[in-house]
Amino acid sequence: MDGKVAMTPFRVGQGFDVHALVEGRPLIIGGVTIPHTHGLLGHSDADVLLHAVTDALLGGAGLGDIGRHFPDTDPAYKGADSRVLLRDAYAKVKASGWQAVNIDATVHAQAPKIGPHAPAMVAVLAEDLGMAAAEINIKAKTNEHLGYLGRKEGIAATVVVLLARI
Numbered sequence: 001m002d003g004k005v006a007m008t009p010f011r012v013g014q015g016f017d018v019h020a021l022v023e024g025r026p027l028i029i030g031g032v033t034i035p036h037t038h039g040l041l042g043h044s045d046a047d048v049l050l051h052a053v054t055d056a057l058l059g060g061a062g063l064g065d066i067g068r069h070f071p072d073t074d075p076a077y078k079g080a081d082s083r084v085l086l087r088d089a090y091a092k093v094k095a096s097g098w099q100a101v102n103i104d105a106t107v108h109a110q111a112p113k114i115g116p117h118a119p120a121m122v123a124v125l126a127e128d129l130g131m132a133a134a135e136i137n138i139k140a141k142t143n144e145h146l147g148y149l150g151r152k153e154g155i156a157a158t159v160v161v162l163l164a165r166i
Ligand SMILES: Nc1ccn([C@@H]2O[C@H](COP(=O)(O)O)[C@@H](O)[C@H]2O)c(=O)n1
Pocket: 108, 109, 110, 111, 112, 113, 114, 115, 116, 139, 140, 141, 142, 143, 144
């Protein structure tokens, strides 16, 4: 033994993202358009949850992060549908020998209520990643009116994913 763990069958990935809430943009979270007074600002459609899932998948596979694969300086991704980026990133993850086992996510939003939309978000992720809906969990938290999230200046998402070697 040289002290290294070779060919481990499982790896964990984590992702975080945050986008500012502004007027005049649609609010798209987890591929679902949610009626709201404000939407998220970004180079793409600013889907904070799908970006965090993408980063968790890429991170677990050791493939860097979303900005490395889809730079926000590239006009090709201006207004991009984050579902397309997620599917593209996951194809790279699988090509590198890993598949997702389960996903657990939290959307940090003072408003609006995310719970009623969570099943639709799970369906989006299940379809795009070819996973069973039962392996995907989406939670939501306010920020108890504290800080920039609590002042509704933005929405954040945190995600963990378990990857298994294919
Ligand atoms: N944007 C949100 C925030 C929260 N929820 C649901 O409310 C529950 C209580 O949230 P606290 O932040 O007050 O602990 C939480 O467990 C969610 O079920 C939500 O749907 N959308």
